[in-house]
Amino acid sequence: MKAFFDERQLGHAPSFYFRRGAAMPHQEQPQRAEILRDMLLREGFEVAAPQDHGLDPIKAIHNPDYVDFLPDAHARFVESAGEDALAIPTMHPGRRRGKEPADIHGQLGWWMTDTSTPLTEGSWDAAYWSAQTAIEAAEEILSGERAAYALCRPPGHHAMRDCSNGFCFFNNACIAANYLRQKFNKVALIDIDVHTGNGSLDILYERGDIFFCSLHPDPANYPTFYLGHADETGEGEGAGKSLNILLEMGADEAAVLEALDRGIAAISDFGAEALVVSLGFDMAADDPLAGVAVHAKGFGQMADRLAAMSLPTVLVQEGGYLGPSLDDNAQSFLTSFRAALK
Template sequence: MKVFFDERQLRHAPTHYFRRGAAMPHQEQPQRAEILRDMLIGEGFEISKPQDHGLAPIKAVHNPDYVDFLPTAHSRFVASAGTEALAIPTMHPGVRRGKEPKDIHGQLGWWMTDTSTPLTEGTWEAAYWSAQTAIETAEAILAGDRAAYALCRPPGHHAMRDCSNGFCFFNNASIVAHHLTRKFKKVALIDVDVHTGNGSLDILYERGDIFFCSLHPDPATYPTFYLGHADETGEGEGEGTSLNLLLEQGASQDDVLAVLDKGIEAIRDFGAEALVISLGFDMAVDDPLAAVAVYPEGFAEMARRLAGLNIPTALVQEGGYLGPSLADNAKSFLTTFRKATQ
């Protein structure tokens, strides 16, 4: 199984964000990727750098104006607000009517939904190469590989078509799924991160050629809120191609695996020819953002069941934060998936 990662992804270095009204240390740290990288090396995975595929694959799923906003946004913010200020939005348009303003503070509110995606000096470079890592994985699948893994950081599944959200800037998994439609008529994207794949849902909701399934606690009471309800099944050509499978907060490992089986069955029924996995390890019982109770052996079983679909698969890293079992969970899933797809 090929693995892709670029060290430039470590350059996004947020210090803090606001949660429930209080400033706290930011959970999405470069160390996450370093832990996963070191585990991969220790387990004999060969890590390659991605090629530069440019902006076109990113703009194929994101609003081009949003993409073009990001490269200079941090420097423009610093020029306006100074180096001590946190580059987050403090003004929001509410319901999306109106027009993008030209002032940087207004633009932050237009293109960014919350405080969890503060811009730092290295954010653009990290997000760009995170997306390129994902695209390289799609290219490997298009070239005939059975499985490939993108160690993406920052993650992507909360990023919507035209805004950042929930630690995410570019929706790497949706970029991969769209890229795979160059060869495959039917692609499935399953999100096993503990949080709703709300950005993927937003991007893919009217797509009939990409089936989207997300496992997560009820968004009525658990972040990222708003999207991911059971009655959201797609619109237009995408009617029936979105599936949100809700978990109880505190769900056991067996509960999670039972819901996963429902997602796998739906993917088979869809007739998917290729698979993208939004791979989050924050379903772990000891993750800092834990809401359910999966252990290393549970991640291994998830890998076996997903590999059992027996179709070309791109794995795209999402969440999984600095809990004590992060490396063990990643090792369990990825070594099991490698063995099952050799």
């Protein structure tokens, strides 16, 4: 199982963001990807840089105007606000009546939902190559490989069609799932990050060709809030093609594995021909953003269950922050998945 990663993904280096009204160190640091990359090399995975597949696969998922806003947004912000200011939105249009303004500060509020995606000098390159990493992994599947791992950083599953959200700029998993539709009629995306895959739900909610399932605590009381409730099952052609499986706060491995089995059964009923996994190691009990309590052995069991589906699979990295067990959890999942392929 080949892995993909581009060193330019380390260029997004936000120093802080606001959480519950307080400024705090940003959780989504380049070191996350370095830990995962170094584990892959230590465990004998081949790690390759992705090719450049351009903007078309990204714009197939995201509003093209949103995509075009990002490349020079940081430079324009610095020109207006200065080097010491934090490139975050400080005003918002409410529930999206109105039009995109020309001013950079208004544009930040138009295209960005919160303070967790501050733009830095390297943010565009990092987000772009994170998406290319997911596309390259999907290309590996289209070429006939059974599985591939995309070490995507920054992550993607909170990014909606036309806005950044929750550390995420481009929805790498949705981009990969849509890319797989070139070959597969039915694709499933299962999100095992501890947070709701709210961006994926937003993007896929009316699609009947990509089944979406997310395991997460109740968004009524746990970030990212707003989306991911049990009664949100899709609309139009997507009716019945979205499944949110709610976990109790602090749920143990047995409860998480039971929920995963429910998701796998639903994907089987859908008749999926290929699979994308939004892989979040923030399910870990000691993750800084922990909501449930999975340990290294449990991540290995999750990998075994997903590999046993015997579907062509793209693993797309989402969360998993700088907790003590990040290396161990990633090693357990990825080596277990690789072993199950043999």
